[in-house]
Amino acid sequence: MATPSGLRILLVEKDIAAADRLTATLKDIFPDCLTVNSVQWSGDALRFVQSETCSVVLMSLGGPREIDGVVALKAAAPGVPLIAIIAEDDESFALSVLKAGAQDCLYACQMGPQLLSRSIRYTLERAHAQEQIAYLAQYDAVTGLPNRVLFRDRLEHALAQAQRKRARIAVVSIDLDHFKSVNDLLGHEIADRLLCDIAERIKGQIRRGDTLARMGGDEFMIILEDIRDFSDAANVAQKILDVMARAFVIQGEEMFLTTSIGIASYPASGIESTQLIKNADAALYAAKRSGRGCYRFYDPTMNEYADERLKTLTRLRHAISREEFVLHYQPVVDARSQSVIGFEALLRWNDPKRGLVSPGEFVGLLEDTGLIIEVGNWVLRTACEQQKLWKEIGLGSFKMAVNVSARQFRQRDFVGTVALIVQDTGMDPHDLQLEITESLLIDNMTAAAAKLRALHTIGVRFSIDDFGTGYSSLNYLKRFPLYAIKVDRSFMENISEGRDEDAIVNAIISLGHSLRMKVVAEGVETEAQIRFLAENGCDCLQGYYYATPMAAADVEKWLQNRTAEGDKSAGLRFLGRDAAAG
Numbered sequence: 065m066a067t068p069s070g071l072r073i074l075l076v077e078k079d080i081a082a083a084d085r086l087t088a089t090l091k092d093i094f095p096d097c098l099t100v101n102s103v104q105w106s107g108d109a110l111r112f113v114q115s116e117t118c119s120v121v122l123m124s125l126g127g128p129r130e131i132d133g134v135v136a137l138k139a140a141a142p143g144v145p146l147i148a149i150i151a152e153d154d155e156s157f158a159l160s161v162l163k164a165g166a167q168d169c170l171y172a173c174q175m176g177p178q179l180l181s182r183s184i185r186y187t188l189e190r191a192h193a194q195e196q197i198a199y200l201a202q203y204d205a206v207t208g209l210p211n212r213v214l215f216r217d218r219l220e221h222a223l224a225q226a227q228r229k230r231a232r233i234a235v236v237s238i239d240l241d242h243f244k245s246v247n248d249l250l251g252h253e254i255a256d257r258l259l260c261d262i263a264e265r266i267k268g269q270i271r272r273g274d275t276l277a278r279m280g281g282d283e284f285m286i287i288l289e290d291i292r293d294f295s296d297a298a299n300v301a302q303k304i305l306d307v308m309a310r311a312f313v314i315q316g317e318e319m320f321l322t323t324s325i326g327i328a329s330y331p332a333s334g335i336e337s338t339q340l341i342k343n344a345d346a347a348l349y350a351a352k353r354s355g356r357g358c359y360r361f362y363d364p365t366m367n368e369y370a371d372e373r374l375k376t377l378t379r380l381r382h383a384i385s386r387e388e389f390v391l392h393y394q395p396v397v398d399a400r401s402q403s404v405i406g407f408e409a410l411l412r413w414n415d416p417k418r419g420l421v422s423p424g425e426f427v428g429l430l431e432d433t434g435l436i437i438e439v440g441n442w443v444l445r446t447a448c449e450q451q452k453l454w455k456e457i458g459l460g461s462f463k464m465a466v467n468v469s470a471r472q473f474r475q476r477d478f479v480g481t482v483a484l485i486v487q488d489t490g491m492d493p494h495d496l497q498l499e500i501t502e503s504l505l506i507d508n509m510t511a512a513a514a515k516l517r518a519l520h521t522i523g524v525r526f527s528i529d530d531f532g533t534g535y536s537s538l539n540y541l542k543r544f545p546l547y548a549i550k551v552d553r554s555f556m557e558n559i560s561e562g563r564d565e566d567a568i569v570n571a572i573i574s575l576g577h578s579l580r581m582k583v584v585a586e587g588v589e590t591e592a593q594i595r596f597l598a599e600n601g602c603d604c605l606q607g608y609y610y611a612t613p614m615a616a617a618d619v620e621k622w623l624q625n626r627t628a629e630g631d632k633s634a635g636l637r638f639l640g641r642d643a644a645a646g
């Protein structure tokens with residue numbers, strides 16, 4: 065029997081002289097590797113096992129009344145083996161000690177060094193074996209990943225939580241195509257190493273809280289928790305396909321594997337663990353049937369969506385370098401004087417296949433993939449350059465409003481990037497208005513406030529876009545240096561008809577003013593709306609009544625036209641070329 069290494073024994077003995085004798089015996093038995101901690105009372109022992117690591121407890125018991133101490137210690141540290149020492153050769157007492165959870169019970173009157181040594185070694189070996197068994201029952205021995213049993217357990221747990229939080233989950237089933245032939249060709253040992261590499265690659269593509277399990281053979285499964293919608297699962301699946309497509313180096317040779325993936329999502333494709341696992345597997349077989357090396361959803365409509373999304377994404381990736389993005393500009397008008405005070409820059413994608421595409425169709429994709437950072441910076445630079453140019457050619461000194469996405473705003477160097485663009489383009493920072501949404505401020509108030517303040521000091525202004533659709537609490541807005549709020553266009557439709565919208569818009573206007581902010585109405589389409597808004601003190605107006613968003617060249621014509629015909633009526637008669645709007 066091997067000598068255990070790094071042995072730490074906790075001795076529980078009321079008699080100090082007896083404790084010293086026992087410690088000396090223990091040091092004789094395990095001369096090089098032993099630490100003994102000695103306590104007198106079971107209460108101290110309890111505190112010890114709760115705060116320290118310990119290999120085994122040796123506990124001397126004076127009589128049956130002290131069995132409670134054994135029970136308490138086993139409850140506090142079930143993994144630490146306990147050997148009891150009782151004074152007399154009393155079989156029934158010994159049996160109740162073992163029943164209470166002790167691994168062994170020795171009689172003090174018979175206990176020599178040999179017996180003590182054997183008892184400690186056997187007890188430790190048994191504890192180790194039990195630990196192994198418990199581990200193997202839940203984990204895969206080759207990769208160290210959770211196995212099928214633990215996977216199911218975690219899935220049940222995740223489902224219960226998702227039900228409470230009304231969250232979404234995806235179960236992703238992964239299978240390596242033709243892995244059997246790798247096994248046959250290269251042998252188990254190499255195949256096992258390959259499985260570990262594969263596990264590492266997959267793990268790199270999921271979040272830390274997600275579970276990756278090896279279900280057996282070449283099958284893996286993932287639980288993706290808290291996904292926003294199924295396209296998140298599609299993103300992860302695609303990333304896994306991408307990393308798995310890279311070569312594996314085995315014995316100096318490159319080897320390629322293809323992977324198939326099936327996805328079932330909760331609650332759309334099932335609400336129970338068994339059903340979800342079965343449906344993810346069914347989707348996996350569909351992926352294999354449709355040519356391998358791809359992912360499929362259990363629900364066929366999700367496949368169509370995911371396919372379409374993937375294609376669009378590929379084209380979007382090229383859109384920047386091919387200069388397919390353009391900006392259109394929509395005028396913002398002063399409600400009282402009806403003169404143009406600024407423009408909002410709105411992004412369009414000039415897709416060679418479909419023509420002008422609205423941001424509603426692709427900004428979400430740009431956000432998900434992080435492409436929005438690059439595109440957003442391009443938007444900001446282009447809009448600033450345009451503003452500067454209009455000023456230089458004498459068209460007017462307009463405010464320029466630019467939409468900023470959450471992902472852009474959260475970039476650590478956001479403030480620096482904006483400052484640099486303003487500086488590079490030579491634009492007056494007071495003319496720049498960044499439009500942000502409420503949710504972006506709520507997410508991390510402290511960081512958001514710091515960014516707003518930093519840009520505010522150099523003169524850049526901020527407005528809250530789509531106000532009224534989010535939290536709509538003007539109270540928290542007080543702490544941010546904000547210039548304006550833009551009332552969402554959904555309120556405009558029924559305005560001036562004496563309905564609820566009238567009261568809401570009025571409340572927003574007066575609250576905005578009480579916080580010294582300008583109020584801008586979006587989506588103004590009729591004269592009745594203009595009259596209502598102007599009468600109720602709204603500061604600025606924007607909408608199709610004046611003009612749809614227009615290409616820069618059209619803005620010049622529109623402005624000239626407007627000057628020639630008189631401010632108020634010109635807008636309606638001019639139709640800018642913004643095929644994407646409305």
Ligand code: C2E
Pocket residue numbers: 394409410411422423424427440443467468469499529530553586587588589606607608609613644645646
């Ligand atoms: P938004 O910032 O609230 O922009 C106003 C939207 O309302 C624009 O839609 C505009 O064309 C539309 N609109 C203006 N007047 C009227 C009207 O009288 N009636 C109606 N029905 N609609 C009107 P668009 O251009 O499709 O943009 C949609 C959203 O996409 C924008 O909403 C903004 O959130 C986002 N977006 C646009 N450009 C960018 C950009 O450069 N970056 C980012 N991150 N988001 C952008």
Ligand code: MG
Pocket residue numbers: 408467499529
């Ligand atoms: Mg906007």
Ligand code: MG
Pocket residue numbers: 529530550552553586
């Ligand atoms: Mg808006």
